[in-house]
Amino acid sequence: MVKENKDTPQVQIYKIGPKKGRMKTVKQRGVELSVPDLDYTQAHHIIHFILQEHDVWGLAGINVNCKSNIILLPTKIGALLFETTRSIHDGKHDEKVTLELKKKMNDLIEKGAMKNFTQQQYKKKLEEIIDNERNLLKSGERILNKNTRESVFEPENKARILEDYARKERKKELKREKKIKDEERRKKIANDGYEYKLRNKIASHRSSRLSSLANKNKPKSRAKANNKNAERKEKQEKKSKIKFSPVKINKNIPGKTPKSVK
Numbered sequence: 042m043v044k045e046n047k048d049t050p051q052v053q054i055y056k057i058g059p060k061k062g063r064m065k066t067v068k069q070r071g072v073e074l075s076v077p078d079l080d081y082t083q084a085h086h087i088i089h090f091i092l093q094e095h096d097v098w099g100l101a102g103i104n105v106n107c108k109s110n111i112i113l114l115p116t117k118i119g120a121l122l123f124e125t126t127r128s129i130h131d132g133k134h135d136e137k138v139t140l141e142l143k144k145k146m147n148d149l150i151e152k153g154a155m156k157n158f159t160q161q162q163y164k165k166k167l168e169e170i171i172d173n174e175r176n177l178l179k180s181g182e183r184i185l186n187k188n189t190r191e192s193v194f195e196p197e198n199k200a201r202i203l204e205d206y207a208r209k210e211r212k213k214e215l216k217r218e219k220k221i222k223d224e225e226r227r228k229k230i231a232n233d234g235y236e237y238k239l240r241n242k243i244a245s246h247r248s249s250r251l252s253s254l255a256n257k258n259k260p261k262s263r264a265k266a267n268n269k270n271a272e273r274k275e276k277q278e279k280k281s282k283i284k285f286s287p288v289k290i291n292k293n294i295p296g297k298t299p300k301s302v303k
Contacts, residue, residue, distance in 0.1 A: 081119035081206075083130045085112050085185075087174045088146075089139045097146045100153065101164040110171055112178055114185075118206045120193050128178045129193060132186035145170050 086105060093105040103109075114130035115123050149166050152158075158166070177183035181190050192198055 079113065081116045081122060082113050083116060085114045085130050085178070086110055087112055087171050087178065088142050089134065091139060092143055092146065095143070095146050097150055097163065097167055100150065100158070100160065101167045102160045103164060103167070109168055112175055114178065117188055117193050117202050118209075120190060121199060121202060121206075126179065126181040126190075128181050128183050128185050129188045129190060130185060131188045134185050138183065138185065142170065142174065 087110050088105060090105055098104050112127075114127050115125060116131045117129060119125075120127075120129050146167070149163070149170070153163055153166070156162075174183065178185075193202065
């Protein structure tokens, strides 16, 4: 669990490890690992990744990327910022540590073969090796590289590391500012583009309406007007020539009195 210390601008990393809080995905040697999102820390394989093909993993039914084999360790800057005794994870690892763990894994296979270990027994013994190494890393007893805690806290080295820290923080701040400005510029371009399209659409609509009105109000040619008048006059003349014949009544129908025809 990661907790902010109210008295000092530092962060505490408890012995149980940073289990809560925001997580991030990091890629190590092509493998994605989920670790706490904490600056100036790095995910570390307790048993080195170089031993991923060791036979004991298959016998135990787990692999080098299992959660129990991952621990979060501080960098040089993190060692100064965090209240932790954990080993520093900056720089090339000492091969001696890997050889020591490899020997323990070889011994486990020999012992398991003699005692006919089940997969569960192999797993339990392998996790014991991992737990013992984790304790050394948490206490800072395990020195992974030349960057020991003692060397980091030497005044000259400390000043240089903190100067590097200030430079990195400033670089991150500039990157954040650039990201904000880029986002604002993208939004402005998008808005300007939308407004431009809208203005064009309105102008086009207005132009088409004006054109339609102009055509509607446009005076008709004299020839067309004369033709229309001639057609109208012809229709009226045809209507006036129609004659209606009177209705013929059969007077011989018995019981019926003929009505006068108007």
